[in-house]
Amino acid sequence: xxxxxxxxxxxxxxxxxxxxxxxxxxxxxxxxxxxxxxxxxxxxxxxxxxxxxxxxxxxxxxxxxxxxxxxxxxxxxxxxxxxxxxxxxxxxxxxxxxxxxxxxxxxxxxxxxxxxxxxxxxxxxxxxxxxxxxxxxxxxxxxxxxxxxxxxxxxxxxxxxxxxxxxxxxxxxxxxxxxxxxxxxxxxxxxxxxxxxxxxxxxxxxxxxxxxxxxxxxxxxxxxxxxxxxxxxxxxxxxxxxxxxxxxxxxxxxxxxxxxxxxxxxxxxxxxxxxxxxxxxxxxxxxxxxxxxxxxxxxxxxxxxxxxxxxxxxxxxxxxxxxxxxxxxxxxxxxxxxxxxxxxxxxxxxxxxxxxxxxxxxxxxxxxxxxxxxxxxxxxxxxxxxxxxxxxxxxxxxxxxxxxxxxxxxxx
Amino acid sequence: xxxxxxxxxxxxxxxxxxxxxxxxxxxxxxxxxxxxxxxxxxxxxxxxxxxxxxxxxxxxxxxxxxxxxxxxxxxxxxxxxxxxxxxxxxxxxxxxxxxxxxxxxxxxxxxxxxxxxxxxxxxxxxxxxxxxxxxxxxxxxxxxxxxxxxxxxxxxxxxxxxxxxxxxxxxxxxxxxxxxxxxxxxxxxxxxxxxxxxxxxxxxxxxxxxxxxxxxxxxxxxxxxxxxxxxxxxxxxxxxxxxxxxxxxxxxxxxxxxxxxxxxxxxxxxxxxxxxxxxxxxxxxxxxxxxxxxxxxxxxxxxxxxxxxxxxxxxxxxxxxxxxxx
Ligand SMILES: Cc1ncc(C[n+]2csc(CCOP(=O)(O)OP(=O)(O)O)c2C)c(N)n1
Numbered sequence: 001x002x003x004x005x006x007x008x009x010x011x012x013x014x015x016x017x018x019x020x021x022x023x024x025x026x027x028x029x030x031x032x033x034x035x036x037x038x039x040x041x042x043x044x045x046x047x048x049x050x051x052x053x054x055x056x057x058x059x060x061x062x063x064x065x066x067x068x069x070x071x072x073x074x075x076x077x078x079x080x081x082x083x084x085x086x087x088x089x090x091x092x093x094x095x096x097x098x099x100x101x102x103x104x105x106x107x108x109x110x111x112x113x114x115x116x117x118x119x120x121x122x123x124x125x126x127x128x129x130x131x132x133x134x135x136x137x138x139x140x141x142x143x144x145x146x147x148x149x150x151x152x153x154x155x156x157x158x159x160x161x162x163x164x165x166x167x168x169x170x171x172x173x174x175x176x177x178x179x180x181x182x183x184x185x186x187x188x189x190x191x192x193x194x195x196x197x198x199x200x201x202x203x204x205x206x207x208x209x210x211x212x213x214x215x216x217x218x219x220x221x222x223x224x225x226x227x228x229x230x231x232x233x234x235x236x237x238x239x240x241x242x243x244x245x246x247x248x249x250x251x252x253x254x255x256x257x258x259x260x261x262x263x264x265x266x267x268x269x270x271x272x273x274x275x276x277x278x279x280x281x282x283x284x285x286x287x288x289x290x291x292x293x294x295x296x297x298x299x300x301x302x303x304x305x306x307x308x309x310x311x312x313x314x315x316x317x318x319x320x321x322x323x324x325x326x327x328x329x330x331x332x333x334x335x336x337x338x339x340x341x342x343x344x345x346x347x348x349x350x351x352x353x354x355x356x357x358x359x360x361x362x363x364x365x366x367x368x369x370x371x372x373x374x375x376x377x378x379x380x381x382x383x384x385x386x387x388x389x390x391x392x393x394x395x396x397x398x399x400x401x402x403x404x405x406x407x408x409x410x411x412x
Numbered sequence: 413x414x415x416x417x418x419x420x421x422x423x424x425x426x427x428x429x430x431x432x433x434x435x436x437x438x439x440x441x442x443x444x445x446x447x448x449x450x451x452x453x454x455x456x457x458x459x460x461x462x463x464x465x466x467x468x469x470x471x472x473x474x475x476x477x478x479x480x481x482x483x484x485x486x487x488x489x490x491x492x493x494x495x496x497x498x499x500x501x502x503x504x505x506x507x508x509x510x511x512x513x514x515x516x517x518x519x520x521x522x523x524x525x526x527x528x529x530x531x532x533x534x535x536x537x538x539x540x541x542x543x544x545x546x547x548x549x550x551x552x553x554x555x556x557x558x559x560x561x562x563x564x565x566x567x568x569x570x571x572x573x574x575x576x577x578x579x580x581x582x583x584x585x586x587x588x589x590x591x592x593x594x595x596x597x598x599x600x601x602x603x604x605x606x607x608x609x610x611x612x613x614x615x616x617x618x619x620x621x622x623x624x625x626x627x628x629x630x631x632x633x634x635x636x637x638x639x640x641x642x643x644x645x646x647x648x649x650x651x652x653x654x655x656x657x658x659x660x661x662x663x664x665x666x667x668x669x670x671x672x673x674x675x676x677x678x679x680x681x682x683x684x685x686x687x688x689x690x691x692x693x694x695x696x697x698x699x700x701x702x703x704x705x706x707x708x709x710x711x712x713x714x715x716x717x718x719x720x721x722x723x724x725x726x727x728x729x730x731x732x733x734x735x736x737x738x
Binding site: 093121139140142144145146161162163164203204208209234235236237242302303304307308367368370372373374377384388392395396398399 | 446448473540678
């Protein structure tokens with residue numbers, strides 16, 4: 001029951017077939033990309049007036065563009081490999097990020113080492129910018145572990161599956177940064193000021209946790225950037241059926257700035273996120289950023305998007321591809337075209353190598369030992385669980401005669 | 413008129429039948445309309461019943477359950493889908509504070525006549541929060557009925573009984589068995605409540621009780637035990653709250669031995685309650701302590717370990733050995 005549904009309650013109890021999607025729905029979100037959206041690099045690969053006006057200052061160099069391009073190509077490549085591995089039965093599920101590379105690389109590259117990031121479950125690109133090797137993501141999707149990177153060291157929290165939970169956790173973490181005096185101190189000599197960023201989808205904005213996170217951030221001046229990747233769909237549910245206003249404008253209600261950026265423009269994502277994190281570090285946070293983008297692939301490898309969206313839609317969004325526009329810019333404007341061609345070839349080779357390494361690692365990944373199930377459930381010994389573990393290992397040892405625990409579950 | 417259908421299809425047919433019978437029945441939840449739910453349980457309902465009776469909600473469980481309460485107060489009978497077991501908790505507050513207590517608080521002026529459908533249990537190789545068995549939490553809340561189906565016929569009958577019930581029903585569906593086929597007769601009208609324990613198989617040596625996803629394991633164990641010359645009596649609880657314990661007690665009075673099989677963690681659980689009540693009410697009939705085959709008291713593990721965690725044939729037979737060795 002969309003709020004804008006003109007038929008009201010008249011149809012209650014009526015059967016019938018669903019109406020064809022109205023024209024404005026056929027291409028989700030696309031028409032809104034130009035309104036109040038910060039863009040530095042156009043889909044045609046040209047720098048826009050905003051890039052030059054300095055509202056969100058960013059020195060655009062060829063080096064910067066190359067680095068961002070490389071990031072996006074490598075991340076896309078291992079993301080595709082993740083999909084392939086799932087299809088081949090090597091991963092239980094894969095959550096693709098195709099189309100969202102700019103939002104993730106741009107915002108991730110804006111972070112400083114001391115900042116903390118709280119992802120949802122699609123942030124493979126942000127993980128990359130935190131120095132997490134892509135092979136570290138495999139454990140979660142192969143079912144070997146719930147997380148294999150160290151969130152304390154990488155300052156990239158574990159993936160969060162329950163929609164919106166992490167937004168509150170991020171806000172609390174940012175409250176801690178403020179309590180610790182790591183905000184607005186200037187960085188002279190001492191430890192640098194810190195900020196927190198949290199990632200969530202358009203669908204997540206309906207959850208109470210996200211609302212409460214924003215309320216707390218406002219109440220406690222928490223240095224947190226709420227980075228919403230609006231990829232237009234929450235599984236089958238389009239964003240225009242859950243919000244009457246563009247998502248970034250919800251920030252108004254909490255009393256902090258909300259900015260919409262072209263989520264397929266890596267420069268805009270970088271510049272705006274850098275600005276927002278600086279606001280937080282200097283004590284002016286929080287900020288909400290809505291990265292206006294599109295999920296080019298299925299929601300996950302278990303999903304079938306042909307049931308709810310048209311191929312016209314993804315075709316239209318393809319023209320806004322985040323990687324292509326950087327590539328076009330480099331081709332058109334690079335000072336040495338031979339070097340640029342060589343650079344592209346180099347990145348491609350590097351991507352293929354990464355994909356191969358990703359695949360090998362996945363295939364060779366060991367299954368954790370059975371008692372891993374009991375480890376780290378509690379910080380201090382827990383007599384009941386210790387006993388359960390002992391009984392469990394004892395039980396498994398009982399299979400030793402017929403080849404040990406490996407045959408466990410087979411016929412007696 | 414018996415047909416072999418999947419449990420998923422039986423649920424879909426059950427919903428259809430309930431919606432045809434009562435125009436006040438609504439289906440709501442995340443992705444239930446256009447997509448037909450992530451498990452396709454609600455497939456085609458929007459097409460056949462219209463978008464006002466079958467609608468996608470925003471992604472917000474507290475919102476789904478809380479608004480269903482309001483709809484119920486207006487005389488509707490919402491059937492709300494929670495996408496996976498682990499995602500009911502954002503809506504838990506509404507279930508505890510409003511759904512369960514509305515009738516009591518208003519002295520019957522209002523009833524939260526609604527169904528909360530939850531696919532539950534493990535064994536499907538999913539990521540965190542997609543394999544849990546949270547039923548004990550709900551059994552602990554007075555004011556709710558909690559049931560779990562385990563085959564197509566029950567799925568079909570029990571879902572309709574749940575929807576027709578004036579009390580709120582938390583309806584657990586064994587997601588691992590969604591695609592398993594079993595006999596369904598849609599012409600048959602149940603003569604008594606399907607919210608009661610049922611003896612699936614008679615036996616004399618040990619009573620084995622399960623529900624929902626564990627029924628497949630329990631029945632397989634009974635077959636395997638038979639080959640070893642042991643006769644197990646198999647009981648499917650179906651209703652977890654209130655517990656229909658009489659058939660279990662009758663059985664235990666004959667066999668003297670009880671094994672309870674549940675995927676949920678063992679401590680402070682439904683399986684613990686069954687053991688306690690059987691001990692209270694049939695102590696002198698027991699020849700051995702009640703043994704529980706349950707999940708470990710750890711967060712549900714990553715999938716490469718779930719076969720170790722879940723009750724399986726070996727664990728059930730091992731428990732049978734143990735109760736018999738007393
Ligand atoms: C609390 C909760 N409810 C339901 C789900 C199931 N679910 C997983 S992803 C998803 C849609 C999320 O959409 P959005 O927030 O837009 O993020 P996206 O996946 O598009 O990046 C749903 C409903 C969940 N993970 N957590």
